[in-house]
Amino acid sequence: MNRSILRLFSVVVLMFALLIVWASRWTVFSASALDHNRLNQLGFYASLKVRRGEILADNGAVLARSVKAANGTWRSVYPQGSLFAQAVGYYNPQENQIAGIEETRNRALTGLQSRQASLFGSFNGTPQVGDSVYTTLDPKGQALARKLLAGRVGAVVAIVPQTGAVKVMYSNPTYNDNNLAAPCPANVAHVGCQFNLATQGGLPPGSTFKLVVTAAALNSGKLTPNSTFAGPSPLLVDGIPLHNDGNVSYPPGTTLTTALTDSIDTIYAQVGLRVGAPTLEEYMKRFGFYSVPPMDYPAAQMRPSGEFYNGSFVPITNPNMDVGRSSIGQGDLEVTPLQMAMVVAAIANNGKLMEPRLTSRVVNSDGETVETIKPQEYDQVMRPQIAQEETQMMRHVVESGTGTLANIPGLNLVGKTGSASLGACVTGVRVNNVCPGGETYDDAWFVSFSQSDPKIAVAVELSDIPGGYGGTYAAPIAAEMIKTLLAEGQ
Amino acid sequence: MRARNWELISLVPAALLVSAGFAAVYIQRANQLETVSLIYGAVFLGLCLGAHIFIRVTLPHADPFIFPLVAVLACYGLVMIYRIDGATEARVQAQWFVIGLLLFAATIVWFRDYRRLENYRYLIMTGSVVLLLLPRVPGLGVYSGGAYLAIHLPGITFQPPEFAKVGVVIFLSSYLRDHRQALASGRRILGYRIPPLKHLGPLLALWGAAMLALVVIGDIGSSLMFYGALLAIVYVATDRISFVIFGMLAFGLGSWFLATHIPHIDARIQDWLHPFNPALYSAPLGSYQLANAQFAMAAGGLFGQGFGQTLLYIPGTTNALIPFPSTDMIFSVITGDLGLFGAAGLLVTYLLFISRGFKAAMLARDSFSKLLAVGLSTVIAVQVFVIVGGVARVIPFTGVPLPFVAYGGSSILANFVLVALLLLISDRARRPLSDA
Numbered sequence: 001m002n003r004s005i006l007r008l009f010s011v012v013v014l015m016f017a018l019l020i021v022w023a024s025r026w027t028v029f030s031a032s033a034l035d036h037n038r039l040n041q042l043g044f045y046a047s048l049k050v051r052r053g054e055i056l057a058d059n060g061a062v063l064a065r066s067v068k069a070a071n072g073t074w075r076s077v078y079p080q081g082s083l084f085a086q087a088v089g090y091y092n093p094q095e096n097q098i099a100g101i102e103e104t105r106n107r108a109l110t111g112l113q114s115r116q117a118s119l120f121g122s123f124n125g126t127p128q129v130g131d132s133v134y135t136t137l138d139p140k141g142q143a144l145a146r147k148l149l150a151g152r153v154g155a156v157v158a159i160v161p162q163t164g165a166v167k168v169m170y171s172n173p174t175y176n177d178n179n180l181a182a183p184c185p186a187n188v189a190h191v192g193c194q195f196n197l198a199t200q201g202g203l204p205p206g207s208t209f210k211l212v213v214t215a216a217a218l219n220s221g222k223l224t225p226n227s228t229f230a231g232p233s234p235l236l237v238d239g240i241p242l243h244n245d246g247n248v249s250y251p252p253g254t255t256l257t258t259a260l261t262d263s264i265d266t267i268y269a270q271v272g273l274r275v276g277a278p279t280l281e282e283y284m285k286r287f288g289f290y291s292v293p294p295m296d297y298p299a300a301q302m303r304p305s306g307e308f309y310n311g312s313f314v315p316i317t318n319p320n321m322d323v324g325r326s327s328i329g330q331g332d333l334e335v336t337p338l339q340m341a342m343v344v345a346a347i348a349n350n351g352k353l354m355e356p357r358l359t360s361r362v363v364n365s366d367g368e369t370v371e372t373i374k375p376q377e378y379d380q381v382m383r384p385q386i387a388q389e390e391t392q393m394m395r396h397v398v399e400s401g402t403g404t405l406a407n408i409p410g411l412n413l414v415g416k417t418g419s420a421s422l423g424a425c426v427t428g429v430r431v432n433n434v435c436p437g438g439e440t441y442d443d444a445w446f447v448s449f450s451q452s453d454p455k456i457a458v459a460v461e462l463s464d465i466p467g468g469y470g471g472t473y474a475a476p477i478a479a480e481m482i483k484t485l486l487a488e489g490q
Numbered sequence: 491m492r493a494r495n496w497e498l499i500s501l502v503p504a505a506l507l508v509s510a511g512f513a514a515v516y517i518q519r520a521n522q523l524e525t526v527s528l529i530y531g532a533v534f535l536g537l538c539l540g541a542h543i544f545i546r547v548t549l550p551h552a553d554p555f556i557f558p559l560v561a562v563l564a565c566y567g568l569v570m571i572y573r574i575d576g577a578t579e580a581r582v583q584a585q586w587f588v589i590g591l592l593l594f595a596a597t598i599v600w601f602r603d604y605r606r607l608e609n610y611r612y613l614i615m616t617g618s619v620v621l622l623l624l625p626r627v628p629g630l631g632v633y634s635g636g637a638y639l640a641i642h643l644p645g646i647t648f649q650p651p652e653f654a655k656v657g658v659v660i661f662l663s664s665y666l667r668d669h670r671q672a673l674a675s676g677r678r679i680l681g682y683r684i685p686p687l688k689h690l691g692p693l694l695a696l697w698g699a700a701m702l703a704l705v706v707i708g709d710i711g712s713s714l715m716f717y718g719a720l721l722a723i724v725y726v727a728t729d730r731i732s733f734v735i736f737g738m739l740a741f742g743l744g745s746w747f748l749a750t751h752i753p754h755i756d757a758r759i760q761d762w763l764h765p766f767n768p769a770l771y772s773a774p775l776g777s778y779q780l781a782n783a784q785f786a787m788a789a790g791g792l793f794g795q796g797f798g799q800t801l802l803y804i805p806g807t808t809n810a811l812i813p814f815p816s817t818d819m820i821f822s823v824i825t826g827d828l829g830l831f832g833a834a835g836l837l838v839t840y841l842l843f844i845s846r847g848f849k850a851a852m853l854a855r856d857s858f859s860k861l862l863a864v865g866l867s868t869v870i871a872v873q874v875f876v877i878v879g880g881v882a883r884v885i886p887f888t889g890v891p892l893p894f895v896a897y898g899g900s901s902i903l904a905n906f907v908l909v910a911l912l913l914l915i916s917d918r919a920r921r922p923l924s925d926a
Contacts, residue, residue, distance in 0.1 A: 001726055001727075001729070001857065001860055002852045003729070004725055004726045004729045005726055005848055005851050005852050005860070005864055006848075006852070007725075008722055008725060008726060008848070008864065008868065009844075009845065009848045012841070012844055012848075012867075012868070012871045013841065015871065015872075015875045016837050016838075016840070016841045016871075016874075016875075018875075018879070018884055019837055019874075019875065019878050019879055019882060019884060020833075020834050020837055022879070022882040022883065022884045023787065023825060023830055023833045023834065023837075023878075023882050024830055025882075026784050026787040026788055026825075026882060026883075027787050027788065027790050027791050027792065027825060027829060027830040027833070028791065028792055028830060030788070031787075031788040031789075031791055032788075034784055034785055034787075034788035035785075035788050035789070037766055037781075037785065038766075039766055039768070039771055039781055039785075040785045040788075041804075041811075042785050042786075042789055042801060045801050045804060045805050045811070046801070048805040048806060049805055069806065070806050071805060071806050071807075072805065073805045073806040094806070
């Protein structure tokens with residue numbers, strides 16, 4: 001009998017070996033597959049127990065903080081609400097909602113970036129604490145943008161050209177990130193309550209695009225600021241007559257500088273055609289067109305800029321594109337206010353485009369900086385000397401051209417106006433709940449910086465201007481933004 | 491060194507385990523637990539010491555490692571239950587340990603000569619069958635997850651299969667001791683030795699009974715437990731592997747038939763094969779608990795997430811993420827908290843306990859003792875295999891208690907009777923012949 005007992009015992013050993021092998025399968029060999037299983041909510045549940053770090057403005061004002069909720073969980077609240085909602089976003093794991101900086105800096109905010117706090121926290125029962133994230137956003141500038149955009153549909157983006165730090169990113173309408181269940185205003189219902197016009201709007205840039213064309217023309221050596229053109233009105237462009245504003249014709253010998261100063265469409269159509277689509281294409285890409293902006297913000301909440309045709313982005317070299325009209329910022333061009341801020345920031349920074357940044361550093365719960373988010377160069381779009389030439393041309397715009405309302409004494413502002421007919425149904429906010437049409441509403445732009453103190457570059461876009469001009473409506477807003485932000489920086 | 495001194499020293503790991511475990515849980519949740527909860531751990535240690543002194547007096551020759559191994563398993567369970575449910579279940583469990591140890595002592599005193607049990611074998615068998623049938627009595631039985639495994643008495647829920655398993659093993663050991671020669675003999679037909687029908691008949695009847703239990707209880711897991719013990723005892727009694735193979739084929743066939751004809755068994759098999767199928771996952775009594783047990787084990791990894799870190803409830807709610815964490819699913823909580831090492835440690839402890847049972851069987855001097863020790867050890871082995879294998883998806887899941895570890899009184903009481911019997915067998919086997 002003892003022989004059978006031994007044999008039976010070996011069967012038992014085998015059974016237990018089987019159990020250990022299977023346990024190893026789930027704990028070790030297939031563990032990562034199980035961790036990533038679609039039904040596995042453990043990571044998400046663990047995140048509920050994390051006390052997230054704060055999101056702070058550049059001056060330390062709290063934009064997002066974690067407060068105690070039921071049963072040892074935490075939830076995020078946003079003391080500034082709608083003022084910073086578009087930039088900061090929200091974190092609402094119960095509904096699986098996350099957006100904005102909350103999303104892009106989620107790793108830091110949950111403390112995954114610096115583990116030491118979490119290891120300690122798990123033993124003594126205190127919650128896992130995340131790191132705090134400092135943004136580049138300026139509460140005063142943000143509040144001013146809200147005030148200046150009150151009652152309007154539009155967006156303001158202000159960037160420090162030398163670092164790419166985004167000081168202001170505000171668009172109207174906005175939403176309250178403390179109450180995501182609030183009903184959506186009718187005019188944004190088609191794009192969602194949380195639509196951020198500054199990064200998601202697809203709007204015709206109008207004459208502000210002439211800055212891109214000018215940079216391409218000058219830096220490629222094809223033209224100089226003193227190159228001359230005739231500006232008849234109308235001019236046949238792509239077989240269709242193009243009129244200057246007020247149907248004014250300009251004599252032969254008009255310089256490129258004058259053409260920019262007075263925003264002469266029929267000359268810029270010729271400039272664009274002279275420079276040629278392939279060169280325009282190259283410079284657009286150098287400025288960041290055709291890419292999701294390289295900003296620390298969720299890609300799903302940003303839109304590339306470029307020629308948008310039949311529902312997708314196509315290169316300007318596409319034969320269907322009207323290069324002449326594109327050169328004056330119409331045709332099929334659709335851009336975001338953020339993109340135009342990047343364009344003007346590159347010019348302000350001697351032609352060097354920095355990647356826009358919403359966050360500057362990550363700080364742990366002891367107040368130590370654990371990560372500094374360094375400025376990153378995106379591209380040297382043009383030579384510094386060309387950038388200075390273009391800046392000089394832009395100075396004329398403010399001194400004596402279409403942007404004189406921005407000519408605040410002592411600030412030496414330079415800029416470019418843009419007044420575009422909104423396409424039939426651009427990606428943007430519907431004014432009065434209808435697709436804006438060119439007859440009723442125009443798109444008014446002003447992009448600007450100070451020639452003597454180029455520490456702030458601003459793009460202002462207004463979508464609901466009836467037959468108005470960028471120089472009339474957007475320029476004063478841009479000027480006041482720059483004035484305030486520069487005064488604060490001193 | 492004398493056996494009893496070995497036993498005393500071997501209780502040290504259990505003491506350390508329970509002290510460290512209770513201290514860890516208490517420190518972690520000091521704001522929710524009262525200091526008095528630490529007493530349950532201390533009381534438990536006192537009980538172990540008392541039991542040791544009792545064994546020292548009554549069973550001086552018994553295997554010195556059986557009781558300490560049981561103590562380690564019980565500590566493991568008590569600490570896990572304390573961690574899962576806090577003071578409430580731990581106190582109840584500790585109380586069951588008190589009653590269990592009293593029953594343990596009573597068994598040793600009453601059945602000092604356990605061979606007297608043979609006189610009552612038909613009574614024991616009948617009693618076991620009645621116990622197994624009780625859950626089907628209307629108004630008494632609890633229907634849970636498609637199976638009838640428990641009965642409700644005022645104040646307590648009672649799991650009859652736990653007691654029935656001890657009874658059935660006693661009966662089988664005695665019955666097969668008598669018939670082993672006849673079963674092993676018989677005429678050769680087609681190269682196989684077929685035992686005389688007179689002796690084979692009851693064996694077939696046993697197989698039928700196991701099948702019937704399967705249908706009646708509706709639970710493959712506990713049937714497997716009985717059937718495993720039956721095959722083990724038959725094999726050791728007759729030394730004929732053909733019985734085992736025939737038996738396994740027959741059980742497989744029966745199970746296959748049931749799986750294809752009883753919906754809830756088929757559902758268990760589907761859950762086992764496809765726990766991550768979204769339809770099964772969200773079905774009532776579907777694969778939700780199995781899938782989340784897997785996720786908890788994966789989260790445990792090699793060394794575990796740390797004591798108390800496995801999520802049992804969906805945070806912010808009282809909805810279970812791992813249903814029945816202190817009973818059916820305790821193995822997944824152990825693995826989640828303590829990782830593969832903790833889980834393997836537990837399994838190795840079981841294996842050591844079972845090996846001591848087998849050792850007692852080998853040392854035993856009479857066939858009944860041998861068969862009884864083998865049967866009792868095997869029933870524990872199969873029970874661990876069924877529940878751990880179910881949680882770890884080696885086999886379809888069925889809920890049987892993880893012996894000594896899972897929360898539940900019936901299981902503790904029955905298993906302490908089982909341990910008492912093993913110690914009695916071992917004491918008798920190791921007693922110097924002059925004493926006998």
